[in-house]
Amino acid sequence: RIYPLMRVTLTTSDGASVTVSRQLTKHSGFIEKAITDMAVDDNAVPLSAVAVDVDDATLKLVIEWLTEHRDDALPYPEKTDEERRADDIPAWDQAFVQKWDTKEDQQQTLYAVITAADKLDIKGLLDMTCKTLANKINGKTVEEMREILQLECDFTEEELAEIRKENAWCEN
Amino acid sequence: SESMSNDFLGIPQNAIEMIFSYLDDKSLLRLREVCKSANDSVNDCLLNFQEIQISCYSYAQKRENTISVSFNLSRYERPIYEYWKIGLKNIVHKLGITGFKFSDKENVRDVTAKIENGKVKSFLEYLKPRI
Numbered sequence: 001r002i003y004p005l006m007r008v009t010l011t012t013s014d015g016a017s018v019t020v021s022r023q024l025t026k027h028s029g030f031i032e033k034a035i036t037d038m039a040v041d042d043n044a045v046p047l048s049a050v051a052v053d054v055d056d057a058t059l060k061l062v063i064e065w066l067t068e069h070r071d072d073a074l075p076y077p078e079k080t081d082e083e084r085r086a087d088d089i090p091a092w093d094q095a096f097v098q099k100w101d102t103k104e105d106q107q108q109t110l111y112a113v114i115t116a117a118d119k120l121d122i123k124g125l126l127d128m129t130c131k132t133l134a135n136k137i138n139g140k141t142v143e144e145m146r147e148i149l150q151l152e153c154d155f156t157e158e159e160l161a162e163i164r165k166e167n168a169w170c171e172n
Numbered sequence: 173s174e175s176m177s178n179d180f181l182g183i184p185q186n187a188i189e190m191i192f193s194y195l196d197d198k199s200l201l202r203l204r205e206v207c208k209s210a211n212d213s214v215n216d217c218l219l220n221f222q223e224i225q226i227s228c229y230s231y232a233q234k235r236e237n238t239i240s241v242s243f244n245l246s247r248y249e250r251p252i253y254e255y256w257k258i259g260l261k262n263i264v265h266k267l268g269i270t271g272f273k274f275s276d277k278e279n280v281r282d283v284t285a286k287i288e289n290g291k292v293k294s295f296l297e298y299l300k301p302r303i
Contacts, residue, residue, distance in 0.1 A: 084193065084194070086194040111179065111180065111182070111183050114183050114184075114187045115183050115184060115187070118183070118184040118186055118187045119184065126190065127190065130187055130190040130191045130194060131194050133180075133191050134191050134192075134194035134195050135194075137191075137195060137199055137203065138194075138195055138196055139196070139199060140199065140202075142202050142206055145199075145202065145203060145206050145210075146206050146207070149179075149180045149206065149210075150179065151179075151181075151206050151207045151209070151210060153206065154207050154208050155205075155207065155208060155211075159208075163204050163205055164205065166204075167201040167202070167204060167205070
């Protein structure tokens with residue numbers, strides 16, 4: 001049983017400590033495992049020691065999302081291929097991500113939250129942020145994808161021609 | 173512990189695969205043309221169709237003008253099967269074949285098709301270089 005009033009202290013890679021209720025951390029498979037299996041002292045979970053270097057700014061975003069979704073049902077519902085769709089992101093989540101668009105490094109923020117959600121095993125947040133990134137890419141040209149993902153073409157013309165040939169098998 | 177990623181291809185593989193799963197077929201393939209790393213990343217998931225070995229375990233004439241073809245790709249990981257689904261769906265669409273089914277059960281990679289006699293040859297011709 002999870003006691004919602006129980007507090008959990010999370011320590012980030014840059015030394016900050018944040019104390020949150022178990023009602024939020026129950027959505028993180030990693031933190032729950034740390035508390036129940038790894039016998040952490042005083043419910044203090046040092047994220048950098050066992051998971052990923054989640055920094056303070058990223059953890060604040062994660063906690064903001066967890067706070068909004070604290071009453072979501074668990075376990076996170078698995079969906080079949082037919083049920084999976086990227087256009088069903090809740091309005092609050094869309095607004096939450098759009099706030100980052102004002103930041104110069106908004107793409108890095110998205111990558112950081114995706115990475116944190118994966119490492120902390122927060123399935124709902126991981127799913128939502130992956131959908132967000134997929135929606136940015138879907139239907140775009142190769143050049144637009146390069147711009148969005150900030151990746152540069154490093155193919156020779158011959159290599160690119162070969163890939164286009166392979167892709168044509170599916171696309172034409 | 174691992175560092176936070178500052179670029180797309182540095183985010184965890186599990187997340188990359190989830191993002192790919194939300195891309196439509198054409199966008200996923202187009203991503204291969206972005207750069208070498210993106211190409212490798214997609215290929216790691218949907219992989220090398222040239223190594224595929226299809227084992228036909230059923231090839232039977234069900235009706236006078238229809239042949240039932242079944243094969244399975246259960247020895248391959250799900251992403252490779254998904255790649256084949258992309259390719260096979262395209263072939264099926266082009267040849268106007270109906271009754272094509274892909275199993276979506278976990279660990280079952282069955283593909284079955286009821287193909288009109290006149291289209292079997294074309295279908296196998298498409299597959300031949302990839303078998």
